[in-house]
Amino acid sequence: MPPEQKAGATVRPAVSPWDDIAERLHANGLRWTPQRRTLIEVLKEQQGHVTASELIASCKERDRTTTPSTVYRALDLLEELGLVRHGHGHDGREEYHVLPDQVHGHLYCVGCGTTWEIRPETGAVIVDALAAQLGFDVDLSHVTISGRCAGCHD
């Protein structure tokens, strides 16, 4: 007896992108496991950036038997499905963010340690420059660019 929620009269068609994951996994011969369910519950309530270890910690709160390698592998999978994106912070650690947000880049100030988001317009300049001059299709969301913010110049 599948939960045919989509038939509910007042249910909006704007389902969260998470809602049909089970089906999407199935469609590819993949499985809907409790571990993945846990991770997705955690991801649903995330916003902004999260490090992998934060995610692992949150999963452990819900399921004490969570193991890191499983989470990492599940995240890889979700990334392939386009549901999350991972990048590296200024120190090389992994950071994830949920996709529904606008794709954006990050700026890290080595002076004050603040992380800034690169607005789409600004990002576009960078993407366009590399595209025009090298034919390179940049994935801005993957990196954190370092430097000094306006308030931290020498």
Add this chain to the structure above:
Amino acid sequence: MPPEQKAGATVRPAVSPWDDIAERLHANGLRWTPQRRTLIEVLKEQQGHVTASELIASCKERDRTTTPSTVYRALDLLEELGLVRHGHGHDGREEYHVLPDQVHGHLYCVGCGTTWEIRPETGAVIVDALAAQLGFDVDLSHVTISGRCAGCHD
């Protein structure tokens, strides 16, 4: 009998930036140790990018007693002195390059795995864009930007 090379008639004033390290260390109350000497010998013959573990391996070839933590600390020090620069590759691992080279950024193609250098002119566009729009002073050499090169578009 100090090697007063600078007095040699035909010796150029263009000494390698490595030559006066011992003095520069001294000037800051730091010490000229065999471990640092080993690392610098290794660095001297490097060109392009090197990962920290490659450097450690090379140091071990010269001195089997080399310890990783010492190399990492020495590299930090040399970076403060402006002799090397470190950044993070697409996978977050550390990469070093010797400074005398033009400061440049890196591009990593997730399609073919190639790393490309961002030419200064191209880099300037990026740096200028962030400077103009956000007052942010970018250190392009620290990051590897990911994406797809011209030959690897879907």
Add this chain to the structure above:
DNA sequence: CAACGCGTTGCAACGACTCGCAATAGCCAT
């Protein structure tokens, strides 16, 4: 509803990097 195949998990080991701490050893002074 029991058997089965293969996608997944958990574990253990490993590699990259960091950090605290006690012992070592540069470098200057005597």
Add this chain to the structure above:
DNA sequence: ATGGCTATTGCGAGTCGTTGCAACGCGTTG
């Protein structure tokens, strides 16, 4: 030369992330 101050080293422990492998269990088939 000798001694001492303290920068540095080496080690051990710890974190983050990856990978190989054997056991497990999801989802399907008969």
